[in-house]
Amino acid sequence: REGAGEVGKFLGQMPGLLAQAERTFLALGETVRAGVRLDDPTIARLAAEQARQSRSSRMALWTGALALTAIAALLALGRM
Numbered sequence: 681r682e683g684a685g686e687v688g689k690f691l692g693q694m695p696g697l698l699a700q701a702e703r704t705f706l707a708l709g710e711t712v713r714a715g716v717r718l719d720d721p722t723i724a725r726l727a728a729e730q731a732r733q734s735r736s737s738r739m740a741l742w743t744g745a746l747a748l749t750a751i752a753a754l755l756a757l758g759r760m
Contacts, residue, residue: 718726
């Protein structure tokens with residue numbers, strides 16, 4: 681009996697769930713069609729974060745390059 685009651689309750693909620701799903705898909709479709717619009721402060725924050733990550737990546741790359749250069753120099757001098 682409880683199972684049948686739960687199924688009945690679920691089926692009673694179906695019209696609302698389907699309406700919500702339709703609204704969600706329509707909004708998603710509009711977003712896909714029109715694209716996402718960002719305001720100027722958001723764009724500025726995204727650019728600043730991109731620059732910060734780029735700076736960190738560049739520093740890591742240079743650190744690795746310097747380490748490899750040092751290792752190659754030591755190998756060339758026969759100290760390793």
